[in-house]
Amino acid sequence: MDIGEIARRAGVSRSTVSYALTGNRPVSEATRRRIQTVIDELGFRPNAAARALKEGRTRTLGLVIPAAGRRLTDMQLGFVATVVEAAAGADFDVLLSPSGGDHDRSFERIVTGRRVDGVILMEIRLEDDRVSRLRRSGLPFVAIGRTRDTAGMWWVDIDYTALVSRCVHHLADLGHRHIALVNRSAELIAAGYGPGHRALAGFSEAVAERGVAGLDVCCGDDAPAGEACVERLRAEHPEVTALVSVNEAALPGIQRGLERAGLGIPRDFSVAGVAARHWAEDFRPPLTAADVPTHDMGARAVELLLEQVSTPTAYPRHLLHTPPISLRSSTGPAPRPAT
Amino acid sequence: MDIGEIARRAGVSRSTVSYALTGNRPVSEATRRRIQTVIDELGFRPNAAARALKEGRTRTLGLVIPAAGRRLTDMQLGFVATVVEAAAGADFDVLLSPSGGDHDRSFERIVTGRRVDGVILMEIRLEDDRVSRLRRSGLPFVAIGRTRDTAGMWWVDIDYTALVSRCVHHLADLGHRHIALVNRSAELIAAGYGPGHRALAGFSEAVAERGVAGLDVCCGDDAPAGEACVERLRAEHPEVTALVSVNEAALPGIQRGLERAGLGIPRDFSVAGVAARHWAEDFRPPLTAADVPTHDMGARAVELLLEQVSTPTAYPRHLLHTPPISLRSSTGPAPRPAT
DNA sequence: TTGTAGGCGTTATCAG
């Protein structure tokens, strides 16, 4: 069934049906209604491929997610969900591309095959092949995260440097003199994952500024890793009395580790961090943390992308979120040394 | 840049380029190589829309996920990830469609607009509009889960009835006489969500069979709900000494609730359930549970769908998983009544 | 207000 079928049944020409469909030309109320009736009757919808071919646009966005295999973190999932939702709100569909390392079949198919009007990129590294690839292709794209060199690039990101720095200052204000940073996994850091590096930068800087001792450790993205991490920390650096976590998935493990070590939060040990709200609220006691606005970020990324799609010459824009740190109850004065 | 450009540069006709690309007709090695060179040089890939229009297929699968807004559960996320991965393995892209109850613009777009060659449906209800819609459309589809009437339908599911029943038997064998079922949310049950109903069916049946007292409660898909659920359970039914959970996201809360109530697991209280492996292993102590093979199920769903796409006349197939219950350490003999 | 015709980039059927 195609537009011709509708035209025949409605007794009009194909173009009239098309115009009735798109509204790109006035159609008399009478014929419009006749056409609509036939369409409803047959449940017709224009073929997306034909339309895309003719119009040169697909009304589809590509969403590049971290390569399959690794489980997505909650935060990443949050982005996926809100991107899809925001796109749907603009009547755009979302094509998923799991693309990890370098040249991925799916990525190439989507980009070079012109399957989408624009791309949203997740889990950006400081140097990222996909970004350069996309830059070359001329396909509009928005990064959730950013590369080292952001020239001419559209992106949405969280200011991990500032956020971690603030956490350190907060803890230092409370009298803590030995503070640890629980970062993301060693592999991610080694791969040049931006937030990991920026968190570390903010940490080092703040720690130096306050003249306190800073210790940074990598930690896998799950509870067991978090627990192991705390155990090691206690064993090797018992002087540490507070930690800042940018690894939300490790939080339950961190909590368990502290518990098992017999440390009360925040009486004996303070914890602060950056995490999606529900992680922070699930922590016991509720975590003093910068709540990552995944929802907003995903929606903004789509917004920027659609803007770029409709105005390819637009000047690059970006959004750097620095959500406030919500003071909950996981941080307190440093315990008196047990002299 | 199109196929004509390549043809010109390679000094051949457009059809030859096409044949070199698809392999649908022998092309002399010499010209094939010449064409390939030009293609590599220019980084050409055939336009997906044109190809879809001509071939009548899109090499894309639709994945219908629960409506945005609600956070996806870990299990659902697992399906998404493995479906995408499996599809990518077969050089298929995946188009996401968030379609909850009714307002399915995106769903309609994808189905009627012929944007995909087939659809995978998640979170199936016993009566499901999307299933009937898809049945009518003639578009191949596979459900992860199943409706009440599965006639002529392709699906992959977990046998919640059997699994929950086994858990109950296991607990009854251990001497528990008062067992609770922690089900999914009341809304989901009310909406006719299959697993919820089938879990309940298996529970009621097994409980009756063993002559033990059964109590079923609904519980939201998150930790706080799990904790609240346990609290209520303790307050209103202190005689209960064991529970079966089919709500993995509530598990951390269940654990916390039991802890706060001062109950040791499994000394004072036993817990069994159905959950993805990592949830079970994160439980303290590790949870005796049927490990839901999300990975396998997603991959199988894609397999079935591709089979159906390539052989539309194939006889409907389905897969009912009944993973074994892994005995870990969260279940033990019923405590002696405190007489 | 409506109809006619051409073309978007491919593939596949004819010829050669």
Add this chain to the structure above:
DNA sequence: CTGATAACGCCTACAA
């Protein structure tokens, strides 16, 4: 072994 050419279904000048 290779070229011309006609569709695929839609949109949109151009004509009426």
